[in-house]
Amino acid sequence: xxxxxxxxxxxxxxxxxxxxxxxxxxxxxxxxxxxxxxxxxxxxxxxxxxxxxxxxxxxxxxxxxxxxxxxxxxxxxxxxxxxxxxxxxxxxxxxxxxxxxxxxxxxxxxxxxxxxxxxxxxxxxxxxxxxxxxxxxxxxxxxxxxxxxxxxxxxxxxxxxxxxxxxxxxxxxxxxxxxxxxxxxxxxxxxxxxxxxxxxxxxxxxxxxxxxxxxxxxxxxx
Numbered sequence: 001x002x003x004x005x006x007x008x009x010x011x012x013x014x015x016x017x018x019x020x021x022x023x024x025x026x027x028x029x030x031x032x033x034x035x036x037x038x039x040x041x042x043x044x045x046x047x048x049x050x051x052x053x054x055x056x057x058x059x060x061x062x063x064x065x066x067x068x069x070x071x072x073x074x075x076x077x078x079x080x081x082x083x084x085x086x087x088x089x090x091x092x093x094x095x096x097x098x099x100x101x102x103x104x105x106x107x108x109x110x111x112x113x114x115x116x117x118x119x120x121x122x123x124x125x126x127x128x129x130x131x132x133x134x135x136x137x138x139x140x141x142x143x144x145x146x147x148x149x150x151x152x153x154x155x156x157x158x159x160x161x162x163x164x165x166x167x168x169x170x171x172x173x174x175x176x177x178x179x180x181x182x183x184x185x186x187x188x189x190x191x192x193x194x195x196x197x198x199x200x201x202x203x204x205x206x207x208x209x210x211x212x213x214x215x216x217x218x219x220x221x222x
Contacts, residue, residue: 064113
């Protein structure tokens with residue numbers, strides 16, 4: 001089956017070999033993940049109780065990360081206020097301090113993505129979804145997570161991991177004199193973005209499956 005799909009991808013016209021290889025990798029990842037979901041739902045039904053626990057632990061983790069981002073917000077406000085007072089009040093400036101709030105700003109948005117998705121506060125074009133039934137919403141969420149969000153995360157991770165890894169091997173630092181060291185920590189926020197969103201994707205898929213199998217009440221207990 002895998003060979004057949006690879007043969008199909010490699011024979012798509014008007015695409016470079018790199019594009020064909022990438023389409024095959026993304027398609028294979030989505031396909032195998034979908035088979036895994038089907039296996040859990042229709043073949044290995046005892047896994048339902050495991051899905052409940054997994055979803056709870058992931059939600060707790062991303063809630064903790066969300067609180068951490070709230071702390072980063074407060075810290076960023078303090079740092080920006082300090083930078084402004086020092087610059088305009090005492091004519092003093094520190095490059096590293098200016099970069100600190102840029103780092104904090106980056107981590108707030110990248111790490112906070114999972115908590116935002118958990119709270120369902122992400123941007124949504126809500127025409128039919130808002131007034132729909134729970135099962136309809138679960139179907140939309142399930143398909144969107146598997147066929148849209150999962151390939152998107154795979155794409156970002158595939159291209160950003162070598163970028164971050166090279167920065168780590170080089171011991172990359174800020175290009176500005178007196179700037180922040182260990183620039184790879186800032187770049188690693190891209191990978192953390194993929195990680196927290198992927199974990200929340202697993203949690204949301206679990207919830208959708210539980211709703212579609214009429215077992216969603218179990219996840220609200222505890």
